[in-house]
Amino acid sequence: DSGVTQTPKHLITATGQRVTLRCSPRSGDLSVYWYQQSLDQGLQFLIQYYNGEERAKGNILERFSAQQFPDLHSELNLSSLELGDSALYFCASSPQGGRGVTDTQYFGPGTRLTVL
Amino acid sequence: GENVEQHPSTLSVQEGDSAVIKCTYSDSASNYFPWYKQELGKGPQLIIDIRSNVGEKKDQRIAVTLNKTAKHFSLHITETQPEDSAVYFCAASIAPLDASKIIFGSGTRLSIRP
Numbered sequence: 267d268s269g270v271t272q273t274p275k276h277l278i279t280a281t282g283q284r285v286t287l288r289c290s291p292r293s294g295d296l297s298v299y300w301y302q303q304s305l306d307q308g309l310q311f312l313i314q315y316y317n318g319e320e321r322a323k324g325n326i327l328e329r330f331s332a333q334q335f336p337d338l339h340s341e342l343n344l345s346s347l348e349l350g351d352s353a354l355y356f357c358a359s360s361p362q363g364g365r366g367v368t369d370t371q372y373f374g375p376g377t378r379l380t381v382l
Numbered sequence: 383g384e385n386v387e388q389h390p391s392t393l394s395v396q397e398g399d400s401a402v403i404k405c406t407y408s409d410s411a412s413n414y415f416p417w418y419k420q421e422l423g424k425g426p427q428l429i430i431d432i433r434s435n436v437g438e439k440k441d442q443r444i445a446v447t448l449n450k451t452a453k454h455f456s457l458h459i460t461e462t463q464p465e466d467s468a469v470y471f472c473a474a475s476i477a478p479l480d481a482s483k484i485i486f487g488s489g490t491r492l493s494i495r496p
Contacts (some may be wrong), residue, residue: 268425269425270425272425303466308471308486308488309471309486310425310485311484325383351444356425358425370416370428371427371428371430371484372428373418373426373427373428374425375423375424375425376424376425
């Protein structure tokens with residue numbers, strides 16, 4: 267158990283809908299990362315937050331957004347869902363968010379999103 | 383940008399034998415190389431990592447070697463056991479860890495034959 271929690275574990279929804287995925291980092295970790303894992307794309311970095319602020323952005327679609335709250339939990343919002351958004355979404359956390367400090371990421375168990 | 387290639391994509395070994403997974407990277411600035419194990423239905427779990435100031439690191443049955451000149455690093459699992467069956471991912475990034483620059487390999491599905 268990495269100490270990172272994600273809810274829900276599974277999510278089934280229809281095209282055009284909007285969903286919110288939630289992540290709680292390990293105790294003491296200030297940074298949260300979101301990844302998408304699909305069969306044909308592997309692990310793709312989406313976005314990183316550090317202590318409430320966006321720190322790095324990867325291949326995140328404009329239909330997707332995220333935020334990190336004062337208690338450090340994070341939410342990933344996916345809107346106008348398409349069939350191709352079906353994937354596993356992982357959250358990871360690290361103590362210091364990387365810059366200037368040697369750091370390690372710890373992954374949560376993931377949320378499996380199915381768009382029908 | 384960085385590119386990480388991982389081989390083989392699938393690997394089957396007899397229980398008790400050794401398994402080796404290899405990765406190559408392209409960006410000579412990369413200096414942090416973690417390895418993750420992902421079991422079915424679970425998230426990637428960090429199993430070992432190495433930074434570029436060392437050439438080898440060992441943790442019980444798992445070891446990682448790094449050749450900076452050739453820009454490749456390898457995961458070695460000795461005395462394999464059924465619970466080693468999983469998908470293994472290598473990754474490369476610039477330490478300090480910049481999430482936008484961490485690149486994952488495509489994964490190796492390791493199966494341990496009883």
